[in-house]
Amino acid sequence: MKPERILLNYKKNKVLYWMILPVITYVCIFNYLPMFGLTMAFQNYSLTGGIFGSKWIWFDNFKDFFQGLYFQRTLNNTLLISFYTLLFAFPAPIIFALMLNEVRHTGFKKIVQTVSYMPHFISMIVVVSLINDFTNSNGVIASIVATLGGTPRSYATDPASFRTVFVISEIWQQIGFNSIIYLAALSGISEELYEAAELDGAGRIAQLFHVTLPGIASTIIIMFILRCGALMTVNFEKILLMYSPATYETADVIQTYVYRIGIIKQKIGYSTAVGLFNSIISLGLIVLANNLSRKYTEVSMF
Amino acid sequence: MAKRVLAILLIGLLALSSCVALADTAEDRDAIIREKAKLTTKVERLTEEPVTLTLWADTKNNGAVGTLMEKLDDMEMLKAMEEKTGVRIECITPPVGEDETAFSLMLASGKYPDIIIGFHNYYAYSGDTAIEEGIIVNINDLLDYAPNYKAAMEASEFRTKSVITDEGNIPYIAMPIVADEPGLNVGGPIIRKDLLAKLGMDMPTTYDELHTFLTRCKEELGLKRPMALDSNGASKYDGLTAGFGFHLKNICTTHAFYMEDNKITYAPLTDGYYEYVSTMAQWYSEGLIDPDFASVVTFDDGVAMITSGECAYSTDHSGIVGMYNSVGKTLNPDFEFGIAPIPVRNAGDKVHIGSSSGATCYSAAAISTTCANPELAMRYIDQWFTDEGFMMANYGVEGVTYEMVDGMPTYTDFVMNNPDMDSVAILSAYATPVTWFSEYVGCRDISDATREVTGIWDEQNDSVGVIPGAVTLNSAEKETYGDLYSEISSYVEEMTVRFIMGLEPLENYPTFVEQLRALGAEEAIGAYQSAYDRYLSR
Numbered sequence: 056m057k058p059e060r061i062l063l064n065y066k067k068n069k070v071l072y073w074m075i076l077p078v079i080t081y082v083c084i085f086n087y088l089p090m091f092g093l094t095m096a097f098q099n100y101s102l103t104g105g106i107f108g109s110k111w112i113w114f115d116n117f118k119d120f121f122q123g124l125y126f127q128r129t130l131n132n133t134l135l136i137s138f139y140t141l142l143f144a145f146p147a148p149i150i151f152a153l154m155l156n157e158v159r160h161t162g163f164k165k166i167v168q169t170v171s172y173m174p175h176f177i178s179m180i181v182v183v184s185l186i187n188d189f190t191n192s193n194g195v196i197a198s199i200v201a202t203l204g205g206t207p208r209s210y211a212t213d214p215a216s217f218r219t220v221f222v223i224s225e226i227w228q229q230i231g232f233n234s235i236i237y238l239a240a241l242s243g244i245s246e247e248l249y250e251a252a253e254l255d256g257a258g259r260i261a262q263l264f265h266v267t268l269p270g271i272a273s274t275i276i277i278m279f280i281l282r283c284g285a286l287m288t289v290n291f292e293k294i295l296l297m298y299s300p301a302t303y304e305t306a307d308v309i310q311t312y313v314y315r316i317g318i319i320k321q322k323i324g325y326s327t328a329v330g331l332f333n334s335i336i337s338l339g340l341i342v343l344a345n346n347l348s349r350k351y352t353e354v355s356m357f
Numbered sequence: 358m359a360k361r362v363l364a365i366l367l368i369g370l371l372a373l374s375s376c377v378a379l380a381d382t383a384e385d386r387d388a389i390i391r392e393k394a395k396l397t398t399k400v401e402r403l404t405e406e407p408v409t410l411t412l413w414a415d416t417k418n419n420g421a422v423g424t425l426m427e428k429l430d431d432m433e434m435l436k437a438m439e440e441k442t443g444v445r446i447e448c449i450t451p452p453v454g455e456d457e458t459a460f461s462l463m464l465a466s467g468k469y470p471d472i473i474i475g476f477h478n479y480y481a482y483s484g485d486t487a488i489e490e491g492i493i494v495n496i497n498d499l500l501d502y503a504p505n506y507k508a509a510m511e512a513s514e515f516r517t518k519s520v521i522t523d524e525g526n527i528p529y530i531a532m533p534i535v536a537d538e539p540g541l542n543v544g545g546p547i548i549r550k551d552l553l554a555k556l557g558m559d560m561p562t563t564y565d566e567l568h569t570f571l572t573r574c575k576e577e578l579g580l581k582r583p584m585a586l587d588s589n590g591a592s593k594y595d596g597l598t599a600g601f602g603f604h605l606k607n608i609c610t611t612h613a614f615y616m617e618d619n620k621i622t623y624a625p626l627t628d629g630y631y632e633y634v635s636t637m638a639q640w641y642s643e644g645l646i647d648p649d650f651a652s653v654v655t656f657d658d659g660v661a662m663i664t665s666g667e668c669a670y671s672t673d674h675s676g677i678v679g680m681y682n683s684v685g686k687t688l689n690p691d692f693e694f695g696i697a698p699i700p701v702r703n704a705g706d707k708v709h710i711g712s713s714s715g716a717t718c719y720s721a722a723a724i725s726t727t728c729a730n731p732e733l734a735m736r737y738i739d740q741w742f743t744d745e746g747f748m749m750a751n752y753g754v755e756g757v758t759y760e761m762v763d764g765m766p767t768y769t770d771f772v773m774n775n776p777d778m779d780s781v782a783i784l785s786a787y788a789t790p791v792t793w794f795s796e797y798v799g800c801r802d803i804s805d806a807t808r809e810v811t812g813i814w815d816e817q818n819d820s821v822g823v824i825p826g827a828v829t830l831n832s833a834e835k836e837t838y839g840d841l842y843s844e845i846s847s848y849v850e851e852m853t854v855r856f857i858m859g860l861e862p863l864e865n866y867p868t869f870v871e872q873l874r875a876l877g878a879e880e881a882i883g884a885y886q887s888a889y890d891r892y893l894s895r
Binding site for chain 2: 101
């Protein structure tokens with residue numbers, strides 16, 4: 056573009072450029088500038104030496120991680136927890152929204168919505184305390200199992216139950232709040248389409264599959280792509296609060312491992328390397344999901 | 358009154374020695390305290406203009422935070438010192454139970470407070486490294502500003518050897534907790550005495566007797582979780598492991614090394630460790646150990662668990678027992694935890710490791726490199742080592758926490774027989790927490806519980822297995838150790854819990870040891886061994 060064209064463009068869209076400036080500044084400061092810190096992944100980073108004073112060891116941190124004891128396990132756990140969350144916790148709010156959509160009594164609908172939002176607004180630490188109280192050997196779940204004739208045990212420290220507890224609590228926490236976006240999409244579907252379908256003799260179920268679902272499909276796909284990008288970033292704070300050495304086997308994900316090694320054990324370079332590995336995989340996944348979606352559904356983000 | 362003060366002053370001036378003597382017996386200690394009570398050296402005014410210094414300290418074992426006071430700034434001692442010296446101390450109080458994380462985050466932020474207490478407890482490497490990395494200053498350069506501390510430090514060879522590192526640095530202002538022997542046990546097993554009486558049993562002294570007690574608690578009294586265990590499968594202050602001959606976790610060290618026949622040893626490679634893990638695994642399967650032990654992570658979780666009345670045996674700091682009892686009594690008036698001997702294999706066995714500490718262990722303060730006025734910080738700390746500072750740090754406020762009886766400071770009923778509060782906690786609020794800098798000698802006399810502690814635990818534990826706190830790694834050793842140990846320790850932690858809970862069959866124990874060797878456990882031990890050899894030839 057020629058300079059005069061740029062100037063003309065600027066004059067024409069002055070207000071828009073100024074409006075976007077704060078956002079660009081924000082992204083630069085909080086998203087791009089910190090990337091400089093990734094250099095730590097290639098160093099034997101010392102807190103006091105800083106990035107300029109630390110020894111460069113290039114790929115040794117990565118090598119240590121890939122050959123180490125926990126690579127396979129943390130990667131497996133990250134992917135499995137993510138996969139289960141995607142499988143069960145992703146469709147849950149959609150189904151919930153569809154069900155709510157069929158409810159005709161507005162008062163009841165509002166009460167259900169409000170109640171289901173509530174867990175989202177409870178602080179994570181409180182949620183995890185609740186989960187622990189429910190799942191320990193004295194908790195509600197153990198008591199129910201006992202009355203049904205089973206042997207009660209502590210589900211909080213049982214590696215075999217960790218993922219189940221995690222995913223179920225995840226659904227409970229997020230189902231109401233995540234359904235808002237689908238409810239919004241549902242309200243955007245024109246009533247005329249339903250009337251037309253009815254005239255064509257479609258029942259409630261047929262309407263659901265031929266009018267409602269296609270109407271919110273693009274929203275679902277966008278949400279799915281976003282979720283795929285976050286496949287490697289599971290709900291880190293929650294796992295950190297929920298797990299213990301007893302459940303590391305099934306609960307320790309890459310991010311919690313990074314936290315333990317980097318912040319607690321002060322091996323910062325190494326943990327940066329592990330974190331960088333995690334980010335690269337995430338980037339790959341989001342590009343893949345986006346391309347697949349563009350190819351098959353013509354909906355994509357970029 | 359004025360005459361008496363004058364007389365005391367005159368006698369004090371006549372005293373020839375700097376009145377820092379060595380205490381081998383209780384009489385000696387009394388003599389020192391009497392001498393100090395004469396207040397020969399006073400706290401000086403250091404500045405006319407008010408100056409503020411920032412200070413970081415942990416809240417672990419400090420029963421006063423969250424009960425008697427909201428944060429460390431509320432300590433009476435600090436307020437009194439501010440009045441006399443003109444130096445205001447602004448404390449950074451980490452949330453209770455979050456000391457380690459708070460410390461690491463502080464280190465990562467690069468913004469250090471002026472004075473850091475307990476630095477050596479949380480910093481992964483040696484004091485020399487911390488100086489080299491420019492986190493803390495070398496006290497050597499500031500010693501001339503602290504004549505009182507210098508005199509106290511040089512009063513015995515043991516003290517001097519303990520605070521000076523291989524490289525001739527003095528990273529911390531440190532004082533042994535009790536005069537000069539590194540022998541006071543502050544933590545160990547505790548037991549529900551009321552249940553013991555109810556069952557008509559004698560105090561269990563061996564693992565077998567303990568097993569019987571726990572079984573009877575479960576079967577006859579219906580306790581759901583007779584014994585508590587730490588979330589990583591260890592017991593606090595080595596209370597349950599010392600009897601098997603090894604050290605795993607106590608207050609002093611960031612590592613789990615100890616000495617056997619002058620050789621540095623790492624417990625998971627020994628037979629004793631297998632014995633411990635298999636015993637605990639058996640007890641766990643019998644339901645004698647808290648089934649939720651692995652998820653009892655925070656301080657509050659632990660308190661709730663102990664005071665619920667379902668637990669009969671645990672290991673803890675003696676100072677916290679009073680708090681457990683006052684909470685537990687609200688539910689059950691009979692509730693009474695008391696000190697129990699460290700369990701051993703055969704009655705009468707001695708243990709060589711426990712909660713007693715090396716000299717730099719208990720009270721050590723560091724001055725950070727970002728301190729704008731290190732001389733002032735040093736002079737301020739030095740005031741704690743004057744006679745007046747000593748009295749304030751050990752005895753608190755005259756008329757409230759102590760009274761003078763025949764020239765000997767004596768704790769009041771408010772401290773000794775307070776139904777609501779533990780003595781150590783009261784002194785943490787009015788005088789100083791035991792982990793702070795000061796020559797701390799009053800502790801042994803504080804409460805019946807504490808006196809009982811020194812009786813049982815001190816007799817059992819000769820502490821020869823403790824690696825002296827002054828053993829420090831040089832840079833090469835540090836690198837070897839630092840690279841290896843963090844992974845080793847998390848592996849051990851996890852596997853210990855898994856063995857105990859039966860998630861990993863005990864047949865796999867040899868694989869575990871093999872894996873430890875593969876992770877470099879022996880190299881990590883080697884690093885400590887060479888540092889220890891150097892210390893011996895100092």
